[in-house]
């Protein structure tokens with residue numbers, strides 16, 4: 001393969017989203033926007049790259065995301081930057097910088113970058129939808145955030161997914177639990193997987209969500225964080241559970257759910273599709289991060305949010321056979337074999353009237369233009385040939401169904417095309 005061919009390929013682990021699949025993306029993002037904006041969330045756009053410390057401090061240097069997967073680079077001015085590996089830390093950085101009044105409810109849609117081994121449903125550039133709320137400790141907000149994600153999934157037609165819930169405790173109760181857990185793990189060190197045998201002390205919680213058989217077996221008898229929560233954390237969790245039950249959001253407890261980032265406190269949750277293979281079935285998740293704003297240099301401010309991977313979510317939709325999105329068909333395709341002026345003016349007129357219209361170019365033959373009209377999926381063809389020019393009329397032909405044709409005066413065209421739209425719905 002020559003160099004030029006290589007340069008014309010998307011980099012490994014990335015993918016193009018082209019029409020008509022892109023229609024589905026457009027529709028998905030729009031559906032998400034409508035639902036979260038109806039709940040008071042506003043769009044936040046932040047840069048695709050940040051000072052590398054935003055992620056190192058927030059996510060934790062010993063996490064795989066920061067340690068192994070982040071796209072770090074130095075710009076021409078010698079600044080240490082990183083492409084965003086996730087959506088939360090940048091939104092929190094923006095909050096600290098601009099200090100909007102709290103509660104601040106933001107949503108985002110963004111690419112996220114991780115240098116991972118490319119495989120199905122896992123990309124080096126993937127895309128996330130998410131929400132973040134800053135400034136509220138109330139457990140009812142946790143219920144709102146979790147149920148927003150649940151409702152969004154159901155609105156797409158998804159039914160085969162589970163919600164796992166856990167509490168990570170807080171600075172009061174987690175340290176004591178970590179000691180208990182570390183003591184348990186130290187006793188069973190030889191039974192852990194090779195990676196965790198070596199770096200047990202760095203973060204004992206990671207053994208709980210380790211996927212390797214040795215760690216899973218060994219931690220079966222490990223103490224659970226939920227049994228070691230302080231009273232405020234216990235009450236918070238009870239209120240979250242009660243709220244989810246009241247709103248009819250099914251969930252189950254998963255004491256292994258510790259998620260990969262250091263910033264989580266109290267509520268953590270994860271949605272997984274039961275229609276996808278278990279190694280790649282996470283469709284969204286998040287949690288409370290009451291210390292993240294401080295970790296990034298802001299005033300003590302609680303926060304909570306979730307992120308949803310768009311690629312994975314669409315794979316789950318495919319696996320369940322739901323959320324097919326057909327591109328919106330054209331209303332009309334203008335076929336002009338009389339010089340092109342009518343096509344030029346009529347498409348402009350139709351579009352100005354809010355109709356979807358396209359046309360052929362370069363003065364091709366009637367047969368060729370009609371073929372394009374048919375391929376375009378348009379409902380009607382508007383035909384201007386020599387007879388029509390003489391008579392000052394336009395022939396409207398149905399391209400779907402009956403195929404009947406009638407003659408219209410120029411001033412009737414827009415209304416006639418609009419009427420065919422209503423016939424269909």
Ligand SMILES: [Zn+2]
Pocket residue numbers: 192193194195196207210211212215
């Ligand atoms: Zn392990």
Ligand SMILES: [Zn+2]
Pocket residue numbers: 169170171172173174229230231232233234
């Ligand atoms: Zn606590």
